[in-house]
Structure formats: C-alpha cells, structure tokens
Amino acid sequence: MSLGERNQYSINDRYVEDAGRVFLTGVQALARLPIQQLRADRRRGLNTAALLAGYPGSPLAGLNFEIENAKQLVPDLPIVHRPLLNEEHGATAVMGSQLAAEQPDCEFDGIAGFWYGKAPGLDRAGDALRHAVFTGTSRLGGAVAIVGDDPAAKSSTLPSSSDATLFDLHMPILYPGDVEEILTLGMHAISLSRITGAWTALKIVDAVADGSGTLDLGATVIEPVVPDLEIEGVKYEHHPDAKLLPPNNLALERDLRVVRSELVRRYTVANKLNPVIVNPHDAWIGLIASGFTYHELRHALHSIGLRTLDDIANAGIRLLHLQLPVPFDPQNIRNFSEGLDEILVIEEKNPTAEWLVKDALYGSANQPRVLGKTRPDGQPLMPSHGILDADAIVQGLFDRLSLRVRDRLVEPRKKTKQRELIPLDVTRSPYFCSGCPHNSSTKVPEDSLIGAGIGCHTMVLLMDEDQVGNIAGVTAMGNEGMQWVGMEPFVERKHFIQNIGDGTYFHSGQLAIASAVAANSNITFKLLYNGTIAMTGGQDPKGGLGVIEITQIMLAQGVEQIIITTEDPSRYKETDFPKEVSVWTRERIIEAQESLAEVSGVTVLIHDQACAAQLRRT
Structure with missing residues (x-):
C-alpha cells in the first residue's frame, strides 16, 4: 500500500509502526534500528534493552535529536541514550553494556549497544574501541559501531574513509548503500555481533x-540464519571479558583472531551477505563494489547503456555486491572468479578490497587479472580521492568494458563546454550569521598569528586576513594550540592566539590548555563561549559549565590571567572574581588580546555571547 492510499499517515509511523510504508531519512533509520531490534526480540520472547552512546558530528549530526524523538514515542521499550563528553567515553560505555549482562543482578537478557561518531571520532576512540573489541559482546546483547564517513569532506577538516581503521580494529564492516539497507544490515550487524562475540561496524557515508526514501517496514525485518557454531568440537558462546592483562589478554587475542573471525566468515556465508547479483554463463569480467559505491556503480552502468540486469548479463559481466566487504570469504571470491579474464574492484579511497581479492586469488590456477585503482600500465583507473560517485566511476568503467563489448555501450557524455557563471561585481566568501558572536570574537590585533579551531569559527580559514589574522591552520579537535608548542622554539614570534569553541573545550580541549601550561608556552586561548554546538544542529555541550566555573578550573590548572569579554558585563556584577580575572565589554576585544599577549605564560580570553542562530530557534 502506498502512502497516498493509506487513510491516515503520520510522520511518527516511522518509529511506532512495524509494518506498512513509511518515509524516513538515513539518520532516522539509524534512530529506528534499536526500536526494530527490541521489538524483534520481544517476538522471540527475549527481554532485552538498548544503550546508545557517542558524540554527534556530521554526517551523523542530528542523530542524538532523532534518538530522543524516537524514544519518546516508544516509552514501552527500555532504550537508554547517554550522550557523553567525547567518543572514547561513549565507546567504553557501550563496552560496559556488554559486561552488564554478565552480572548476576542484570535485569535484562542482554543489552544491544550502539556507539556513534564520525570518522575523526573513530580515530580518537581507537584505544577505547580496541579494548571493547577484545572484551567482546554478550550472546543476547551485541555491540555496533555506527561510523559516519565524509569522503568529500563536506563538513570535516579532512576527507575520510574508515575501512582501514575498522579492519585494523577487527570489526566486520557492513556497508549500507541506502536507507532500507541501514535497517536490514543494521539488524544483521546486531545478530552477527551476538552470535560471534565480535563488535561490528555500520559504515554510513554522508550521502x-x-x-531519504520510502520503504516497506516489514521487508526490513530479517530472520538471521545461525551458522554452525562448533569450534574444536564445542559449541561456541562468547562471554565478555575485560580482564585485559597477560595471560588472559593473549587468550582473548587468539579467540578474536582465530575463533570469532571464523564465525564471522560462517555467518556471512550462511546469510548470503555478499551475493552475486548477475552471473551469466559466458562472463568475462567481474565487477565488485559495496555500499553506496555499489549503487553508484549501477548508475554508471545505466549511463553507458547497461540499464537492466539483463543488459549487464548480456554484456558478459558478473556482478558481486559486497554488503559485508571486510572481512569476506576467500572461497566466495574464488568461486566468483572462475572463468573470468578480469576483475575490477570499485571502492573509495584505499584499495582494501582489491588487496584482499588479490590475496584470495594468489597462486590459483587461471587467475584473472585484478584491477582497481590503476590500469595494467600503472596509470590511474579509479580515483583514490574525493567521493567515488557515478561520474567518477564511469570513464574508467567504460574503458575496461569497451575492450570487449563496445557495441553494447553508450559513450559517456562529456561536457562540451564549461558552464558560464554569471559575472559578479564582488566575490563573497562564506561568513557568519547575522548577530553571530564570531563576528566580534574572531577580530584580532594586527600581525597576529592565529590557530583556527573546530566549529563555525573554522570559517576564518576562508576570510580576509585583515579581519581574522594570519591563520596558521587547524588541528585535530582537542589539540588546539599544540601546534604552537612545536613552532614556538624555532621562530622569532613570541606569542600565539588559539581559537577554541566551548563544545570543543568540554569535549577534549581542556587538556590542550593544561598541556600548554605544562610546556611553559606563551599562548592566549580565545574560548568562544556561545552555549551550543551550533555547527551540527544546536546541541548542548555535554558536561558544560558556566563561565565562572571555567575560570576557576583554568586558574587551578595554572593559567596566568583571564579576561572575559561580553556584550553585557552587568551579568557578572555580583561575581567576586580573583584578581587574575577581569570583565571587559566586547568592544575592547582587540585591546584584551593585546593586554594578554604581554603576560608571560598561558592566558585565556573568554568571549561570552550566545549563539544568534540558537537564540532564534528558541
């Protein structure tokens, strides 16, 4: 039944209904996933709960809001959402959800744990996640890492692809390519984690x-096939174990690398997670892709005239869809390669799957040529940078296919002329919102060297140096100012100004200030205190403190002097600050920075002004 044919439809159906067609976004599908899993457990007679913990950041910006919205609509389900200060704390919290099931007073049969964070959060949480992976999961719980990848760096300082990191963490990667696959592969991720004791990962790219899409909810509920669980004559059941010291941690490593990895392979095969979609008897070339890239490959094939599965088969193409690209069953690749002259692996960024395919086929008889990032002569074939969409795929794909089936193909359309832009009298760079405190807070004294921070104020990288100073670049979140610690001994300049947002400060930036004190550095941290994480949707900074409390912490850490600039100094008229803290009007912000630059050691300017966009929202 279509949405239009239903007598009544509510946007809340995406969370409260179990059947029928609904419209939802990718982020909303992620918020629905624990609901769908707990309801499936209820139908099996299981009393399970769910824990979600992590840190929001695009492309998962807004996930925390959707989780809260979904929770309110299903009060009968024990779903706990605990946004924390940073990603590593969230990872360890989810690790704890698995340990809870081992306690005699646990109130549930198991807890499904979900960690969420974007690719930089995965990087910084690596040690915490590695501890969690070794510890493992409970039989009726399971743990899934939801990783937001931003391959084109639309809202990140760096483009990202998390495959290699997740592979090194020994997490099987399930890679949805659309909204429906988030739910189907998400349920497989939980089931796989429960059965094998392994943490699993859902790779979610920004696209x-x-x-968004319309889907049939009933079609997204899976019935997983349980593979043979016998290992060395005994049926395997993992029990999470966080006693991570020798010799126990070495036994856990063997269990992870030998036993759990084998069970992952068996589950992948039993549930046909890497299906051959097209398999003609006269296939000469095989195409392999996963997730979003698989769907873009299909678009690229369509654009060169292979519009249906029959068209693809008639061109002699065998097509493999890797829904669980890492790790995969080597025998599946060997079977796929039989009779082929060539295999083309299409994947974004790193040639991870390409290397694994080559490894699986090495030494086999009649081994086909395996290509991916480069042509046989070493020239580029598929880009290893940016986003690998249909436009990026199509030319290399056409070149390889046209060697045999040129008559079946339509040549890729090429731009005959460059698009003409409307001439403008001025060039306008991105700028802050009307009323934004950064319009004032990013002003600096002449000839200042500035470190950009993470947040809306990162746009200083795109702005006129006369207003925002000479920008020395941007660091990883939480490392603000540490580049100056490395620069300072080798330059004549004696002072540096580092922008840092309050969201970053509470996330991880506090340690950077303490490190600068420990290094005896001459630096002014400019804390842009606006009361919200505006860049990713207006979340409240978790663990946030008021300006007064922040000054107390900073002085205790060894900060020499603090100046608070604000549009309303009267809000502090009743506060008895120590002599190291003073309050100035925001009009004196440049003078304040000049004054702090004269003080030896670490100083701080706190610019206290609320986010204008958030004020308008409220």
Whole structure:
C-alpha cells in the first residue's frame, strides 16, 4: 500500500509502526534500528534493552535529536541514550553494556549497544574501541559501531574513509548503500555481533545519512540464519571479558583472531551477505563494489547503456555486491572468479578490497587479472580521492568494458563546454550569521598569528586576513594550540592566539590548555563561549559549565590571567572574581588580546555571547 492510499499517515509511523510504508531519512533509520531490534526480540520472547552512546558530528549530526524523538514515542521499550563528553567515553560505555549482562543482578537478557561518531571520532576512540573489541559482546546483547564517513569532506577538516581503521580494529564492516539497507544490515550487524562475540561496524557515508526514501517496514525485518557454531568440537558462546592483562589478554587475542573471525566468515556465508547479483554463463569480467559505491556503480552502468540486469548479463559481466566487504570469504571470491579474464574492484579511497581479492586469488590456477585503482600500465583507473560517485566511476568503467563489448555501450557524455557563471561585481566568501558572536570574537590585533579551531569559527580559514589574522591552520579537535608548542622554539614570534569553541573545550580541549601550561608556552586561548554546538544542529555541550566555573578550573590548572569579554558585563556584577580575572565589554576585544599577549605564560580570553542562530530557534 502506498502512502497516498493509506487513510491516515503520520510522520511518527516511522518509529511506532512495524509494518506498512513509511518515509524516513538515513539518520532516522539509524534512530529506528534499536526500536526494530527490541521489538524483534520481544517476538522471540527475549527481554532485552538498548544503550546508545557517542558524540554527534556530521554526517551523523542530528542523530542524538532523532534518538530522543524516537524514544519518546516508544516509552514501552527500555532504550537508554547517554550522550557523553567525547567518543572514547561513549565507546567504553557501550563496552560496559556488554559486561552488564554478565552480572548476576542484570535485569535484562542482554543489552544491544550502539556507539556513534564520525570518522575523526573513530580515530580518537581507537584505544577505547580496541579494548571493547577484545572484551567482546554478550550472546543476547551485541555491540555496533555506527561510523559516519565524509569522503568529500563536506563538513570535516579532512576527507575520510574508515575501512582501514575498522579492519585494523577487527570489526566486520557492513556497508549500507541506502536507507532500507541501514535497517536490514543494521539488524544483521546486531545478530552477527551476538552470535560471534565480535563488535561490528555500520559504515554510513554522508550521502546515505542525508538521503531519504520510502520503504516497506516489514521487508526490513530479517530472520538471521545461525551458522554452525562448533569450534574444536564445542559449541561456541562468547562471554565478555575485560580482564585485559597477560595471560588472559593473549587468550582473548587468539579467540578474536582465530575463533570469532571464523564465525564471522560462517555467518556471512550462511546469510548470503555478499551475493552475486548477475552471473551469466559466458562472463568475462567481474565487477565488485559495496555500499553506496555499489549503487553508484549501477548508475554508471545505466549511463553507458547497461540499464537492466539483463543488459549487464548480456554484456558478459558478473556482478558481486559486497554488503559485508571486510572481512569476506576467500572461497566466495574464488568461486566468483572462475572463468573470468578480469576483475575490477570499485571502492573509495584505499584499495582494501582489491588487496584482499588479490590475496584470495594468489597462486590459483587461471587467475584473472585484478584491477582497481590503476590500469595494467600503472596509470590511474579509479580515483583514490574525493567521493567515488557515478561520474567518477564511469570513464574508467567504460574503458575496461569497451575492450570487449563496445557495441553494447553508450559513450559517456562529456561536457562540451564549461558552464558560464554569471559575472559578479564582488566575490563573497562564506561568513557568519547575522548577530553571530564570531563576528566580534574572531577580530584580532594586527600581525597576529592565529590557530583556527573546530566549529563555525573554522570559517576564518576562508576570510580576509585583515579581519581574522594570519591563520596558521587547524588541528585535530582537542589539540588546539599544540601546534604552537612545536613552532614556538624555532621562530622569532613570541606569542600565539588559539581559537577554541566551548563544545570543543568540554569535549577534549581542556587538556590542550593544561598541556600548554605544562610546556611553559606563551599562548592566549580565545574560548568562544556561545552555549551550543551550533555547527551540527544546536546541541548542548555535554558536561558544560558556566563561565565562572571555567575560570576557576583554568586558574587551578595554572593559567596566568583571564579576561572575559561580553556584550553585557552587568551579568557578572555580583561575581567576586580573583584578581587574575577581569570583565571587559566586547568592544575592547582587540585591546584584551593585546593586554594578554604581554603576560608571560598561558592566558585565556573568554568571549561570552550566545549563539544568534540558537537564540532564534528558541
């Protein structure tokens, strides 16, 4: 039944209904996933709960809001959402959800744990996640890492692809390519984690997180096939174990690398997670892709005239859809390669799957040529940078296919002329919102060297140096100012100004200030205190403190002097600050920075002004 044919439809159906067609975005599908899993457990007679913990960031911006919205609509389900200060704390919290099931007073049969964070959060949480992976999961719980990848760096300082990191963490990667696959592969991720004791990962690229679609809810509920669990004559059941010291941690490593990895392979095969979609008897070339890239490959094939599965088969193409690209069953690749002259692996960024395919086929008889990032002569074939969409795929794909089936193909359309832009009298760079405190807070004294921070104020990288100073670049979140610690001994300049947002300060930036004190550095941290994480939707900074409390912490850490600039100094008229803290009007912000630059050691300017966009929202 279509949405239009239903007598009544509510946008809340995406969370409260179990059947029928609904419209939802990728982020909303992620918020629905624990609901769908707990309801499936209820139908099996299981009393399970769910824990979600992590840190929001695009492409998963807004996930925390959607989780809260979904929770309110299903009060009968024990779903706990605990946004924390940073990603590593969230990872360890989810690790704890698995340990809870081992306690005699646990109130549930198991807890499904979900960690969420974007690719930089995965990087910084690596040690915490590695501890969690070794510890493992409970039989009726399971743990899934939801990783937001931003391959084109639309809202990140760096483009990202998390495959290699997740592979190194020994997490099987399930890669949805659309909204429906978030739910089907998400349920497989939980089931796989429960059965094998392994943490699993859902790789969510921005196009899938931001995408939307209409789907049949009933079709997204899976019935997983349980593979043979016998290992060395005994049926395997993992029990999470966080006693991570020798010799126990070495036994856990063997269990992870030998036993759990084998069970992952068996589950993948039993549930046909890497299906051959097209398999003609006269196939000469095989195409392999996963997730979003698989769907873009299909678009690229369509654009060169292979519009249906029959068209693809008639061109002699065998097509493999890797829904669980890492790790995969080597025998599946060997079977796929039989009779082929060539295999083309299409994947974004790193040639991870390409290397694994080559490894699986090495030494086999009649081994086909395996290509991916480069042509046989070493020239580029598929880009290893940016986003690998249909436009980026199509030319290399056409070149390889046209060697045999040129008559079946339509040549890729090429731009005959460059698009003409309307001439403008001025060039306008991105700028802050009307009323934004950064319009004032990013002003600096002449000839200042500035470190950009993470947040809306990162746009200083795109602005006129006369207003925002000479920008020395941007660091990883939480490392603000540490580049100056490395620069300072080798330059004549004696002072540095580092922008840092309050969201970053509470997330991880506090340690950077303490490190600068420990290094005896001459630096002014400019804390842009606006009361919200505006860049990713207006979340409240978790663990946030008021300006007064922040000054107390900073002085205790060894900060020499603090000046608070604000549009309303009267809000502090009743506060008895120590002599190291003073309050000035925001009009004196440049003078304040000049004054602090004369003080030896670490100083702080706190610019206290609320986010204008958030004020308008409220």
